[in-house]
Amino acid sequence: MKASHFLISTLKEAPADAEIVSHQLMTRAGMIKKLGAGVYSYMPMGLRVIRKVEAIVREEMNRAGAIEVTMPVVQPAEAWQETGRFNKMGPELLRFQDRHGRDFVIQPTSEEVVTDIARQEFKSYKQLPKNLYQIQTKFRDERRPRFGLMRGREFTMKDAYSFDKDRDSAQASYQTMRDAYQRIFDRFGLQYRAVRADSGAIGGDLSEEFQVIAATGEDAIVYCPNSDYAANIEKAESLAPAGPRPAASEALEKIATPGNSTCQAVADQLGLPLARTIKSLVLATDEVNEAGEIVKTQVWLLLLRGDHDMNEVKVNKVDGLANFRFASLAEIQDHFGCEPGYLGPLNLQKPVKLVVDREVAVMADWICGANEKDFHIRGVNFGRDLPEPALVADLRNVVAGDPSPDGQGPLAIERGIEIGHVFYLGTKYSEAMNATFLADNGKPTHFEMGCYGIGITRLPAAAIEQNHDERGIIWPDAIAPFTVVLCPIGMDRSELVKQAAEKLYADLLALGVDVILDDRGERPGAMFADWELIGVPHRVVLGDRGLKEGLVEYQHRRDAAATPVPLADVVAQLKTRLGL
Known part of the structure; x- marks a missing residue:
């Protein structure tokens, strides 16, 4: 990609309503534009990040044996009425009527629709297990949308639903998805924790959240430094104090x-x-x-x-x-x-x-x-x-220093941002919707279900909260809008710079590197500031003076200064840095 053919729309200042770093930087970097409260257009730079997130999620879901479908954003109310959620869910569920007065919802999640698919398609235990997933638009009518993509009303989520013949099989499907989630988040290059969680409105009795560690996170994560115990603050148990109650020693x-x-x-x-x-x-x-x-x-x-x-x-x-x-x-x-x-x-x-x-x-x-x-x-x-x-x-939130429920030492607390959640649902939805299959004993049996979500559009915001500095975003390689940016100085004035930049650009494209050549003719300071704000992790600067000595400058986004590299070696060095 050449920058002159792309849309780069950086801003020097963030809008006044941008309260957190990710909202500020995504807006300034030209990744999102606000249309209304909690509703954003994804600009080309931001959409490239989202598409990379989707690709990794899709690869690992397919690898885990899940099957992709797409379910409607607008759903008839009947299925939601079967489960009772049409009335039980609060105003976050956007309800409306069509011209015939029939009730509809805009989906915040799709348990009802996917259960309806299962009861029509899966007739026998021989067809199980099955896992259906989608990457689809969702809408939750948040009372106070804020923080950009972190708590918007319209967003993209990957939601998957497993169907099994019995509890043991469902637990195995749950573990398969949990393992897939670990691979996904490892590939994103983010620091995260898997923590025990409450299932909330979706239901179920086994639930874990995947939390990106960030000082600005909304969630409190409780963990034991001496063991693998971790839970969110809602789930973390406060143990009863040991020993009997002291005798009364004061008068009333x-x-x-x-x-x-x-x-x-x-x-x-x-x-x-x-x-x-x-x-x-x-x-x-x-x-x-x-x-x-x-x-x-x-x-x-x-x-x-x-x-x-x-x-x-x-x-x-x-x-x-x-x-x-x-x-x-x-x-x-x-x-x-x-x-x-x-x-x-x-x-x-x-x-x-x-x-x-x-x-x-x-x-x-x-x-x-x-x-x-x-x-x-x-x-x-x-x-x-x-x-x-x-x-x-147990009525209270735990505090740092409380004993860990596993007995392995005191608890500590850090902040996190939820980016994924896995649930074991059991028969909550299959019973409500009478979704059955014929078991090996010939009797109708309710599906054992699981539910697995990843916030596709929330994840880039969470990544920024964990990876930024005073100059802008610092993307992990896997989800950066571009992996490498070439910054030729005076390309429009120097044939030497132009030829070297074009050749390096072609060589990297041939290797499959996601590279952008900044051919806009910007001054060096403005050009560097744009790419530091956007957060492309690898930058190569080509200048007339350096090229006459056979040198270019390489700098990772986290590096304090650039490093001179022979032009003849820069491709090999980039291949090493990119793991190619």
């Missing part, structure tokens, strides 16, 4: 805490560690009738240590707390007789259902709100001042 005492409505403020006033305080979180669950009307509301009180944060995913799995919401101010005042900031489990106006975090269950002499404005109570103990808690659960 009501203390004035005027204006101190936070655990930290109370701890500071009393000169005690924050870990001695308890925070009270009030939730509610609603029971509804067939018409969707609320017929009963249960108010819950969760107790966590003052220095810990509630984990909503874990709380949602506590028996009775599925689909919880935070209680309204009116509900809080009705049950506690007090405003938030001074709440606690003593002196309630109305009974609530109490859930206690594992850590709190073994604490003694703790401090909580008195259910009276400007007052707290210290010296609170279970068994003396309160009944022993009937419901104890």
Whole structure:
């Protein structure tokens, strides 16, 4: 490719709404252009990256035995109604009606459609296992799209779905896909971790995320440096403290805490560690009738240590707390007789259902709100001042230093960006849609399924978050828009430079190198700045003075300075650097 025949549209400044590095650099490098909130056009430079990502994913999926299909972006609602997700999914699922008043959705994922294909096509266990995948446009109506391609509304995803005759076979298919994902991400040249994860709205009981390690990542990754344990923050287990609860040593005492409505403020006033305080979180669950009307509301009180944060995913799995919401101010005042900031489990106006975090269950002499404005109570103990808690659960996020669930040492936390997710679904969708095959015993049996996704358009953004500097992007070779850029200085003025550049360009093309020749006639400073911003990993500069000495300059994007290389040797050196 010659730059004069390509579209290069770099910018000196990023748009004001570009909050993170990848959004800023992809816009400045002319890779994406915003059309609307969370919706982008992929410009030629960015599309080359995406196509390389797709090619690697497609190669490894085919190698793993998956079969490519394409499913519609616009899907009739009937299948989604079969599984119940048409109503259960929130506003992220974009619903609309056609001119005949029939309901449709724009797919965020395709479990329903692929299950419908399976129940029509796979009649016998002899046809299994099968894995169908697509690389296709998706749409999720994010309430607040942001961060460019990291959290857009329209995006491209590779989603694959396995169908097996039994659980053991499904587990084998899951492992095959997990291995394929490791090969894919290894080929991308990114630093990543595979971590245990919650399955979320898709469902399933075995789930792992692939996370690119980046300081700007939205996700917290919990891992043990001494073992292979790794999980995302939603999934990481907080172990119950070892040993029995200490005996009570303080008398119950009501203390004035005027204006101190936070655990930290109370701890500071009393000169005690924050870990001695308890925070009270009030939730509610609603029971509804067939018409969707609320017929009963249960108010819950969760107790966590003052220095810990509630984990909503874990709380949602506590028996009775599925689909919880935070209680309204009116509900809080009705049950506690007090405003938030001074709440606690003593002196309630109305009974609530109490859930206690594992850590709190073994604490003694703790401090909580008195259910009276400007007052707290210290010296609170279970068994003396309160009944022993009937419901104890893991409710909190782990923190660095907590013991690893595998017993191999303390946990550490780093930031990551999710780029892939593998799920074992079981029969969640096949049962909902009555998708069966004839097993070897001649009986109809529901498919055991798995689901496997990779964020195709999110991955370049994640790669940039991990690979950039003050000058711009630093692409790994495998997904760079071009692998090598040739920068001839004064090509329009020097026949020597022009001939050398054209020959080197032809030689590299003949070797199959993805090379671009910058023949635009730009000044050296502007030309170098463009390619450093765009992030092409290998650069060769050809100048009249150097060529007269038989030399060119080679510089990797990460190198601090260029290295003189004999023109006669540069192709061989590039072959070595590129692994050809």
